[in-house]
Amino acid sequence: MAELTYRQAVAAALAQEMARDDRVVLLGEDVASGGVFKTTGGLRERFGADRVWDTPISEQAIAGAAMGAAMAGLRPVAEIMFADFYATCWDQVANEIAKVRYMTGGQVSLPLVLRGANGSGGLGFGSQHGQSVENWAMTVPGLKIASPAGPAEAFGLLAAAIRDDDPVVVFEHKALYGRKEAMPDTGPDGEHVLPLGQARTVRAGRDVTLVGLSITVGTCLAAADELAAEGIEAEVIDLRTLVPLDAAAVLSSVARTGRLVVAEENPGQLGWGASIAAIAAQEAFGDLAAPVTRVSGGNVPLPVAASLEAEVDVSVSRIAGAVRGVLGASRPLSSTG
């Protein structure tokens, strides 16, 4: 399959699923003209105005109407242009969409996707357009959460999200939209779909487990390269999805390395890394040679100045520094295994 950028992969996944199932519709602001992040290019031309709906500027209505359309039997993909804007439609997302299956005793499914641009990554979008907000969604049972780290994942996870019978929030990373890679070989049907809830080990290593998501996967890999030069072999796990969470992948890696560093872009306070750390502390206590360490975005609103944003964001040096600290603080594990 061809090389695609992350944003092209989003559009290609949408096209694949819209061609496969005519109940898939796309709605959002500026989606007909290709989207402000150019993730929906060509879809209006190919699938027509009755499947690609340009909407008024009202996120609450985008989410609420997506729910109603799903109840009517469609499989809507709703674009929330900037993930920060979930704050403007949170009632529909958290109080309605997430709870319909539960409140109806399983009689109503909402096969819908909410997707949009998340995160900072040195683009200078500031406090209200550059946040990483996966942790907001993670506070709401009933939602699934995918956060692709590269173009192939952007394609495969979005396709899986569209086919899923639960509401899935897909956080695309705006700083990765220009990233390019070859799509993997597809199955016999020529389709590319990645299952939700399966983490991927992107680099094997014996000394420490680095867990990343979305943009921090790349940051972890860069840190692993830097550490390798010092003789430290880091294993890097890309979670891909937070719900379902592949905790088993993390635990099995930690069982081998004995050390865990979690790198998350959202602020540390109640960030998703806290959940990973808590699971490791409870389930892998005997395996741990050192305290679990979290590297996260700062507990501040995101600054707009590039120099300040870089300080708040997770960086290679902060991850590498955390790993060195973890190795320095390690205890022998001979008695426990």
Next chain:
Amino acid sequence: MTVDADGAVTAPGTPAGLDRPPGPRTETIQLLTPEGERVEHPDYPLELTDDEIKDLYRDLVLVRRIDTEAIALQRQGELGIWASLLGQEAAQVGSGRALGPRDMAFPTYREHGVAWCRGLDPTRLLELFRGVSHGGWDPAAHKFHLYTIVIGSQTLHATGYAMGIQRDGAVGEDGEAAIVYFGDGATSQGDVNEAFIWASVFNAPIVFFCQNNQWAISEPLERQSRIPLYKRASGFGFPGLRVDGNDVLACLAVTRKAMQAAREGQGPTLIEAFTYRMGAHTTTDDPTRYRLASELQAWKLKDPIERVKAYLVRTGAADAAFLEGVDAEADDLGGRVRQACLEMPDPQPLAIFENVYAGPNALLDAEREQYAAYLDSFTGEEAR
């Protein structure tokens, strides 16, 4: 506070500007006066047989009886809370009986009369208020969504549903439509205004049915709007009208016409059913703290059931045996509702984990297993 026929609000100390001249005179569509006189309206001809009117009367009496029983059950500690529809029976039965089997209705938490018209067993409504389920009926089977408790949210679901109808091409001669219920207080919510915009620009097949019962808990209409609510529709670009919400015939006629227009592709209509919440907001509320007894007395004279009864008796369409028969049926229904309420089983503990997601979820499954083991640690009758 008073609201005159033009909807102009007059109250001492109202903000400057409220005394500006009102717009064109407000017309309230009425087909049956409070005295039970049948009146004609050129735009809303309504041909009903005596039997059809008697059916409506029966509906009105039965839904009021359900309401009365539910209030009593709450007072006796059998329901956690109840939202009474007292006074709004005509608005709900009239609009509910205007719906076709394929039309979809999105209610608030007070639409017990609409639920009745959608064929939902009233005992199902009590599950929510007794706290044993969130409703649990199948919205698709009854074409009646679960009660929405967050004010106004359902207007967007209905709009999206209507857009789904459009996408399916189910608009036209044999079309279908959505109807969404909300109150005067909800018109101040962003969701409702966004729904108006969306329905308008997409020309969605939807009817916005606003029961203006004059009070949003303790807040009077003047705190929500400086113009009659139905006039807001013109600003959004679709028709709005006001109907006597205590007149079941008028509510039926205007809803039928608006639904038909929606089904045929003529887009949305806002219906303001001008009515009155005769009871409390819910059983936790005491309206005597904030409204005058004289206001309640004035609305009692406009009772939605008495006027139909007066019409049936005066025209000879119904005799005493019919009326007694309906009352007896109502008592039977009340008894059945009570019995079903008392017999409702508490949900099984492991139901906590059901239907969070469509399929398995490792963390949730582990929690469930842990909890099941805990339950299994009890013996005998304590076990699950």
